[in-house]
Structure formats: structure tokens, C-alpha cells
Amino acid sequence: MQDLKDYLAKEGINPSENFFLSVENYTNFNGKPMAIAYYNVCIESRNLKLWEAGMKPTRNWYVSDVKKYYGIKGNKAKLVSQIEFIRETLLLE
Numbered sequence: 003m004q005d006l007k008d009y010l011a012k013e014g015i016n017p018s019e020n021f022f023l024s025v026e027n028y029t030n031f032n033g034k035p036m037a038i039a040y041y042n043v044c045i046e047s048r049n050l051k052l053w054e055a056g057m058k059p060t061r062n063w064y065v066s067d068v069k070k071y072y073g074i075k076g077n078k079a080k081l082v083s084q085i086e087f088i089r090e091t092l093l094l095e
Contacts, residue, residue, distance in 0.1 A: 006022075006025065006091070007022070009091060010073075010088065010091065013084070013087060014075075015072065015073050015074055015084060015087070015088065016073035017071065017072050017073040017088075018070065018071050018072075018073065020071065021039060021071060021072060021073075022039075024037070024038040024039040024042060025037055025038075025039040025092070027039075029041065037092065039092060040089070040092045040093065043072075043085060043088050043089045043092060044089060046068055046072070046085055047082070047085045047086060047089055049063060049068070050065075050068065050078075050081055050082050050085050051082055053065060053078065054078040054079065054081075054082055065081070068081075068085075069081070072084070072085065072088060074088075
């Protein structure tokens with residue numbers, strides 16, 4: 003877990019503790035185990051791409067919540083690239 007924190011910190015990404023708790027928890031997705039963190043980052047990746055295109059994903063969705071949870075900063079394009087980096091990192095875990 004510390005390796006993941008250090009690896010993300012090198013890229014300037016400092017996720018909340020809730021993110022790291024969800025990395026250790028798994029759920030059943032189509033009959034296979036999947037980390038809750040990976041599922042969440044896939045959904046938020048989709049949401050940020052919709053937001054980048056000018057659409058709000060859901061009525062109660064706020065980009066500030068995503069920034070706080072994942073510890074990312076920047077404009078629309080930078081946020082999408084950072085969330086994709088997190089997704090790829092979790093996929094390699």
C-alpha cells in the first residue's frame with residue numbers, strides 16, 4: 003500500500019484515506035472480484051470525460067468532490083489525464 007502512495011505522490015497525486023481503504027476492499031463484478039477503488043476510478047474517468055466534453059454526468063455530481071477524493075488538481079484535460087494515470091496504476095496492481 004505504501005508503494006502505491008509513494009508512486010502516486012511522485013506524480014503529484016495525493017488521494018484521501020478513503021481511496022486507500024477502497025483499494026483493499028473487493029466486490030463481485032460479473033462473477034469476478036474487483037477492487038472497489040478500480041470500479042470507482044473507472045466511473046469517475048467516464049464522468050470526467052463527459053464533463054470535459056461539456057456535459058454534467060449527473061445532477062448531484064461535482065468536480066470538487068472528485069478532486070478531493072483523488073487528490074488531483076488542474077484544468078479539464080489535466081484532470082482526465084491524472085485520473086487515467088490512477089486507473090492504469092490500479093490495473094497494474
